[in-house]
Amino acid sequence: MRARNERLVLSLVRRHQALAKSEIARMTGLSAQTVSVIMRLLEKDGLLLRGEPVRGKVGQPSVPMRLNPDGAFFFGLKVGRRSTELVLTDFVGNVRQRERRTYDYPTPNATLDFSRESLGKVMSSMSPESKSRIAGLGIAMPFYLWDWAKTLQVPQEKMDPWRASDLKADLALSCNMPVFLQNDATAACGAELVFGPADGPRDFLYFYVGFFIGGGVVLNGSIFSGRGNAGALGPLPVPDDAGGVKPLIDVASLYVLERAITTAGATSHSLWESTEHWDVPKAQLENWLNKTASGIAYAIVSSCSLIDFECVKIDGWMPPDIKAHLVELVENKLSEVNLTGLERPLVLAGAVGPDARSLGAASLPLSERYLSEA
Template sequence: MRSQPLKGSNLTTVRGINERLVLHLLRMHGALSKAEATRMTGLSANAVSVIFRALEKEGLLLRGNPVRGRIGQPSVPMRLNPDARYYLGYKIGRRTFDLVVVNFVGDVLAQASAVHDYPTPANTLQFLEDNLTPLLTSAEVTLDSISALNIAMPFELWSWTSDFDAPVREMNEWRTFDLEAELKRRVPWPVTLQNDGTAACRAELIFGPPLEEQDFVYLFLGTFIGGGIVLNGGVFPGRRGSSGGFGPMRVPDEPGGERLVDHASLVVLEHMLAARDAQLARQLYNQDADWSRFEPELSQWLARAGRSLAHAIVSALSVIDFETVVIDGALPVAVRSRLVRKVESSLDELDLQGVERPALRPGHFSYLARAMGAASYQISTEYMIDQNTLLRETPTTIFKT
């Protein structure tokens, strides 16, 4: 399944969409000359020149060094200005908090992380209060330069409390707590809230290396398992904003549960380790932990997770013929690579009749994917083209002045 190349329009009434298109292509390709942008967008050379000048004046673009040695005037490549915008991303997880400052091209300028037993509204707000000012100082950015604070967290945090040993009464506080409204009262920036798996998927799409494939499944193994779906080159959040919540998918013939979450989740490995050493089990969520200490349980869990993920992938392919599956998680790079190989070998053993085997690729952002994806929300919605949105809109809505 491949989408048509993105094209612009020379009508002056769609200038906003054309500017997004140019920014989108620059993000995908790194740098473009006027001639390259003209060819890719289908816009006139004059229209591209006007857009380049406007975006440069706004501070969104920087000029590169002229490329000489060709007939005519030297071409000047344009690229995104890393310092054009700064965003805060706050990931609220069942075992960890992560707070990052990200610039316009996805560089993490500063981060703060903490492991906790379980998240409550009180400790969620306390972590932000304790770390916000030091984080901005470390990133060398001011309050005024931040464009937004965006939150990534599991929806319905009060669910599945028994799976990660959290008290029901305290977790039920999330049922009536409006985190977005509370933060809007505390900070001077726009605040948005999104599903953590969808956010991690967005980080991979926007900040990861460009993929030729336009449709892919993104799987993220955290305390539980989640992820996202990319269709037509854009994140498809679904009606409730949580498409790609793969945890409830059924897994056949695997002792220990019928759901994917019962096998391909870090909390499963945590419980396996706790049976041997409770103190060791809690180190699983430290980003600098030595995972060689988790053997032999780690190898056992990787085999179990690989089999379960292979079944889930086949199920997903039976609905949409995704070209690629990206696998990421709160895992060291070496462990993530082992997991991808386990999934590959498990797919070798499954009946793939009726589906086309996808390419498997590792993700790129590991522990920080969800916080980075949260930070990227405005980049996605304000400075990129989402073909899924365009396909849903009517022409009179698209071509507003």
């Protein structure tokens, strides 16, 4: 019961940035004495920091408490189709250190070697106190990687080793910490839930535009994963240019843009090197944005026919200005779709940005140990 109450308190403080004991007691229904004991212990453990007293009210001044960024640390490993990244985050989601490697396609051995080397490098730079506060490693990666050899334009035998690979188990043997695994798009959705706006919607549909588009479903403040694959938005059928239908993944994914750029005789390297700026042909980019927006709009309508989402969030591996333009285009495309019988959802840009998959991976051990579905 004590552990549950501590997680509840930490979740509320995270959501509201800072809270006084009296506010937590009111929100939880716990007695003032119980809350006082819990917060004193959390402060002693280095998880909470005491703020300046707030005066001007009747009685004793209230003292807001906030999360201590140095209270706990988490590793997040993102395994993508074009790059692998390891981040170290603190208790409030700041990225403290980062290691990244790009490639033409991922292999189990190279991914494992990169992960071990990067973990060793980052941990060697941490103080003994900080290392003692590492709570775990989360992995965000596409499931069934071997199924995508054709789309990656890689010989099938190069991807088949993933069938027998167990990256989670291999890393668990290598590092002395708990290891967690989640689909990369679902993990990105988790980052939006944990590190996004505290006053955000409790129910929303989430799209993450990466090499392949994917997403997640959030209901009542929690990710709904069903039997493990709910919210896999890529297979949703959407109209194509020829009067037929295609899976959303073949319309709104970055690999479609990459292929259009290379077909035009230009280079697409900047797509994967940085999200500060893309040096890509404007014609191919605008064409892809329009088709992506149309595909996402139709996917939104299909999804809202099943669950009346109050909000849709769109994020991805892209510069902020391009993401803002995509959100605007999706809004415009929704205006052209028949929404009879449906409530039109609010469409917003995701708050986390390109780091969503890495931060989502790091949020796995954070959520497991310190958060509650408050």
